[in-house]
Amino acid sequence: MSFRAPVTEHEFILKDILGYEQIAATEKFAEAPGDVATAILSEAGRMCEEVIAPLNRAGDLNPAYLENGVVRTSPGFKEGFDAIAEGGWVGMSADPEYGGMGLPMSLTTSVMEMLSSSCVSLQLLPLLTQGQIEALEHHASDAIKELYLPKLNSGEWTGTMNLTEPHAGSDVGALSSKAERNDDGTYSVTGQKIFITWGDLDFADNTLHLVLARLPDGVPGTKGISLFLVPKFLPDENGNPGQRNSANVVSLEHKMGIHGSPTCVMQFDGAKGWLVGKEHGGMAAMFTMMNNARLGVGGQGVGIAEAAYQHALSYALERKQGRTENNCIADHADVRRMLMEMKADLFASRAITLACAGAIDMTTATGDEDWNARAAFLTPIAKSFGTEVGMRVSETGVQIHGGMGFIEETGAAQFSRDVRITAIYEGTNGIQAMDLVARKMMDGGDMANRIIDEIEEQAERARATHPRMAESVWQACESLRETTEWLVAQGDLNDRFAGAVPYLMAFARVLGGHYHLAAAMADQGGAREKLARFYINRLLPQHASYLAHAQAGAEGAYALTFEELAS
């Protein structure tokens, strides 16, 4: 079984559902009209199928390991990354002034999703590097940009993101890494960071660490944190890797999945670094990087779901059992139900991540605050729902394999193990949901209601051709509106937080119904209409129980004492 890149599906969603032409019509993205987009996706898809996907199993079986302080990578990963770098895929959305291709994030999201399907462990390397590129573009000095960005965009050098410390995970402000000012304008950074993805590797000429640390006069909490660029090798006068910096890998984690991605404990001992952004303004710069990465992680969930779906479908069609029409297990109603659920949720989650990417593109192209707020609102939904679908679809993929799914050599289990981290890193799905109901509703629910209005407007239009589906989506959206109003009215944030995850899931379910309805209208009588009907009749109803939970408040969630929880 080999991976087949879903290029047509991406094209359909981008062009027929999400109005890609609006993006291509902007001056900013004028060089990426529809036919160019198609060519780009096809080219990336070919690379994923032929070069990247064959590496996935080897990465799982031969994890990266530490040898004399250097990370040795999984077999074939160097060649795989070379292909990604040479294709220009690392810097595909980066500023052309520094060697990027300036393409829309919509296309990058599609390409990165296909890379995730192929080999998510390797995909993390360009993903993190892209996040660093974006942070430097927005916050670094021109000197830093000129020196570092071309190397990052070309893939010669790679990037990491150093936030977490042993006692400062989701609570970044509690970190204890320190920085001191040197006389030459540089800084000395000291501290230990954990969970550093691709913190070191043996096939890049240099690895650049973006490190959060506190200056001596930095106040406690997030407002006293600054961001520093700390290269593994200090560039010499020609900009080439020179003296080794005191930034070292101490150990690698032994993880449940993504074995091919080295997760490092990093030790900085007075390592030389350069300030990015303003002193004490590190969190703003880090958020640029994290927002990019959050959408990217949602795409990882979708990508792994796609791979797990294809893998399970292939097995279900090949596996002979019973005396049914086609003599395979895909003939069985329960297996067919599982395949349909997988495919329907794949569509919904992909549409949501690409809609978020499109909003980012329109923000970039127009600077419009409405688009910016929309992208910000959709980001936690794209991240959480994409990764939730990744987990559910991968789990169902194992289930379709039956006993063989639990045997590692079939590969179904690997998707399930790999995808598990996506619901955790870049802000757990709980953190995403809290972001949605608090920060993203500081506008009084304005953006939420604008999206809800759009969903209902489309449903009204759909009544002419798809009255029952339209009514289901409209009704679900009304319920979502009511709960949104209730949430916004809660002064005690804990009343929102206790139901934040169910609320996010309800919003995603309704958005999924919205995009499925759009697909049904675009493909009347076709397969997409049938898939939409399956989703709207059988999966959309979940919104109601999520909303009941979302609106139940904090008191009942805190009803048991710690002693009662433990008894």
Next chain:
Amino acid sequence: MSFRAPVTEHEFILKDILGYEQIAATEKFAEAPGDVATAILSEAGRMCEEVIAPLNRAGDLNPAYLENGVVRTSPGFKEGFDAIAEGGWVGMSADPEYGGMGLPMSLTTSVMEMLSSSCVSLQLLPLLTQGQIEALEHHASDAIKELYLPKLNSGEWTGTMNLTEPHAGSDVGALSSKAERNDDGTYSVTGQKIFITWGDLDFADNTLHLVLARLPDGVPGTKGISLFLVPKFLPDENGNPGQRNSANVVSLEHKMGIHGSPTCVMQFDGAKGWLVGKEHGGMAAMFTMMNNARLGVGGQGVGIAEAAYQHALSYALERKQGRTENNCIADHADVRRMLMEMKADLFASRAITLACAGAIDMTTATGDEDWNARAAFLTPIAKSFGTEVGMRVSETGVQIHGGMGFIEETGAAQFSRDVRITAIYEGTNGIQAMDLVARKMMDGGDMANRIIDEIEEQAERARATHPRMAESVWQACESLRETTEWLVAQGDLNDRFAGAVPYLMAFARVLGGHYHLAAAMADQGGAREKLARFYINRLLPQHASYLAHAQAGAEGAYALTFEELAS
């Protein structure tokens, strides 16, 4: 963090919710009144905490392996099994005539659940052996019973169950193993079997295989299959292990979890065996074994959920983060929500498995056909819902750990990997659900409706003290009744099968509400009432979306062609 056996919780459910005194009042179980039950659970709990739980991690890190045809087991497993055997726990529900303790299955289910929490890889060995004991008690000749049962009950010898072949998984009737009649009344068995749990080990004196195979005159399909007892060592004239039989382990599987449990490919080459039951009547005997095992697997799900819950709660209380009241992550609303969901579902799934065990006990004690039908109806629900809760709770346990959950050394990931197989083996959860809506509704929905009536009767009684909770349970149950009527009316079984899993989940959700309501009545103003309110307000509503799916029929599930599924 160490495992604490939930003895009080089991006692509460057995005595205060499920009416254990009814079981103890029968002649059959007169020797196990309430205080004896308490003593038994406490004793088993102590063993689990002190002897078994410490083995769990070592089993994961040091999988069983094959050496010169012999399975070498994980460190400490011999000593762990010795403790189980010496405590009499293997034969605790077995016939006292052959060395069993004759205790109710209710207590065995509780004890086996606690063993699953402690070390499910090891627990599988007594679980499979118990299944074999029950099959032999019901179907073997007196000579076989006298020779083998005492050794199995004492744990000197162990048992396996050999159904699956490479091309005959859920479709057992397709198997190709053969048996021939020998002149001395024995049989020669030849064939290959896969997925044989504890197919060999290095600390039992003998291992007995129950093998399904077809005699030369056996018709194709399940009706031509016979069951044979094939010992690893043929007993000599004194009943001691003698000549080595031609029953060998060919290889072990490399699995996602339960690494301490050796999963064997077994090869039988003219191995000497004895008929169990009648010629061509093997499936009936095998079903005895499987029904026992199905309830047991549900209990594994619950047990692993309990361990994962305790592990996550402990972490949430210890993990310092943020500036909250108790300065731990358990102060956060989203973490509290997760803990409450875990605990509420744990209660529901445990009550269902123990209710199923109680129905088995009443069947055993009274021979009453109604109790038998009730046990048969509850078995697939107990198996599927118990394992579903096991997966969800283990996954949430990882989530509560954040990034640390993905790191293997914390142990959270192991629960998630171990529990995954429980939704698959002993009949996948899809097979269970199909069994529920077809075979278990061949009575026209009679047993389903009787249980529904009881749920509504209790809800009526509860209106006096808990009007809102009672109304929610009653309404949910009415919806369940309507869908049950719809299902029974479907002549095309595929219309039932397409929604079988959602229907089973809805039934379990409502049953969970029923038992939570009983707990609320038994503990007014107490923690159980608060937990019940959480469940009924926030989790019970899921029944509605499951029922919508259950009643959607086959047509929409088959709407896409194979080509459309693949495009």
